[in-house]
Amino acid sequence: MRFFQVESLSNDPVHGYIPFTSSAGGDEDGVSERRIIDHPWVQRLRQIHQLQTAWWVFPAAEHTRFQHVLGAMHLAGRAVEKLYASLKDVCPDVPSRGYVESLMRMSALLHDVGHGPFGHFFDRHFLADYGLTHETLGGEIIRRELGDLLRQVRANPNGRLEENETLDPEQIVFLIVRPKADQEYDAPRWLQMLQSLFSGLYTVDNLDFVLRDAYMSGYSARAFDLERLLHYSAFTEKGLTVHDRGLSALVRFIAVRAELFRAIYFHRTVRAIDLSLQDLFDASKHRLFPGNPLEHLDEYQRLTEWSVLVRVSDWQRSDDAEFRELGRQWRDILDRKMPWKMACERTIFFEPGGREQSSVFSSEKVFEAAVRGHLPDELKGLPLRVDTARHVHRPGAHTPTAGQNFLYDPASNKIRDLDDRELFRQIPLSVRICRVYAEDSRHNVEIAAAMDQLMDTGTDDDATNM
Numbered sequence: 001m002r003f004f005q006v007e008s009l010s011n012d013p014v015h016g017y018i019p020f021t022s023s024a025g026g027d028e029d030g031v032s033e034r035r036i037i038d039h040p041w042v043q044r045l046r047q048i049h050q051l052q053t054a055w056w057v058f059p060a061a062e063h064t065r066f067q068h069v070l071g072a073m074h075l076a077g078r079a080v081e082k083l084y085a086s087l088k089d090v091c092p093d094v095p096s097r098g099y100v101e102s103l104m105r106m107s108a109l110l111h112d113v114g115h116g117p118f119g120h121f122f123d124r125h126f127l128a129d130y131g132l133t134h135e136t137l138g139g140e141i142i143r144r145e146l147g148d149l150l151r152q153v154r155a156n157p158n159g160r161l162e163e164n165e166t167l168d169p170e171q172i173v174f175l176i177v178r179p180k181a182d183q184e185y186d187a188p189r190w191l192q193m194l195q196s197l198f199s200g201l202y203t204v205d206n207l208d209f210v211l212r213d214a215y216m217s218g219y220s221a222r223a224f225d226l227e228r229l230l231h232y233s234a235f236t237e238k239g240l241t242v243h244d245r246g247l248s249a250l251v252r253f254i255a256v257r258a259e260l261f262r263a264i265y266f267h268r269t270v271r272a273i274d275l276s277l278q279d280l281f282d283a284s285k286h287r288l289f290p291g292n293p294l295e296h297l298d299e300y301q302r303l304t305e306w307s308v309l310v311r312v313s314d315w316q317r318s319d320d321a322e323f324r325e326l327g328r329q330w331r332d333i334l335d336r337k338m339p340w341k342m343a344c345e346r347t348i349f350f351e352p353g354g355r356e357q358s359s360v361f362s363s364e365k366v367f368e369a370a371v372r373g374h375l376p377d378e379l380k381g382l383p384l385r386v387d388t389a390r391h392v393h394r395p396g397a398h399t400p401t402a403g404q405n406f407l408y409d410p411a412s413n414k415i416r417d418l419d420d421r422e423l424f425r426q427i428p429l430s431v432r433i434c435r436v437y438a439e440d441s442r443h444n445v446e447i448a449a450a451m452d453q454l455m456d457t458g459t460d461d462d463a464t465n466m
Helices: 023-029 033-037 040-047 065-090 097-110 120-125 134-150 169-176 189-199 204-217 226-231 244-265 268-288 297-301 305-317 321-334 364-373 444-458
Strands: 007-012 016-021 233-235 240-243 341-350 384-392 405-409 414-417 430-438 463-465
Touching (some): 007 065, 016 033, 016 065, 040 065, 040 305, 065 097, 065 189, 097 189, 134 169, 134 297, 189 204, 204 226, 226 233, 226 244, 244 384, 244 405, 244 430, 268 305, 268 321, 268 341, 364 384, 364 444, 430 444
Parallel strands (some): 240 405
Antiparallel strands (some): 405 414
């Protein structure tokens, strides 16, 4: 019966019960998973929405980064259960299954620990000012704040580390930080292979958020076949490989993930909120935080959406006129009074080999200038904002995350590139949803005509537009 004292369950709407080692019996023999889950750095994720600003549009999608990282931790454990034997076959020097499972579970639990308010929006409009991403900042948080505790983790719900094994925080950082182009690895091969479960086509991160976001937004209760995809996956000499029988599940996952981007993450009102928030946040951010988070980790731990929205709601009562005006604009955001309304939208799909980066759609400034160039002379100065939201369906041949996933063809008994199958080749490389926003709808007809002219001249044979 002692087993029930050392393990606890979290009831999750997506995965059912999520087990984790608890402090009731784990602390006497090291640090339990619950100690890490309950740490303030992880608990702060309860105050950061998973869907950035989309929760202002989808009323039921109030779930947080905290729920997501618990789900990712659970999927990491399930992935190790399925994949460890094949990993050991190709990498005999891999540590024990207990070590690998704890490493993967803690990496998944902490992969979003560096996120700030409004998620990826905060990356672009604050962390980028200091050359940071939530991943690189998260890596420093793990090193400085959590490393000592992680080295004392000894067990997970399915096993234990060997007596001579100690969890290495640097390996956790390696897994959660996305690889860069032409990066040279000095990590062991087994760790490089595990990295594909954090930065490949299907990862413990995106497998969870696709299921969770689809369920919580009302899009789908069962977005794709997770069981089949995991069942038909294995490590081979080339890397993480899906059997031909699981390819349809992988393609379905990619299609659903892309549809979530179009229908939810890139929803026209969600992007209007982002546009409205962008200028306001740029004017507010240095009043909300003193500088580089690496120099103010204690304050960063307290910086969440809750703290930001409470502070800005008080600015309307400030004696400072500038604060009062910013407060009024924040009040409009909170009341969903957006200054920008979508006037026109066109979607462009880029196929492999397409010249996306040299197109007019790859830069918002170039795109806006091109749209204005096709407007009548009397409308060229019309107040407009443009948005060129981009989603990568699958990594291109020369991107850092390419070459991490492969296909096993039972007919030839060979490991192939996924592109060798027509079912996979039919997936576009990327998509851009190009939108023009205006203050009202009076000139939508002229804007649409300008967009259509631009579509005719701005795309080539390697791109299709809708």
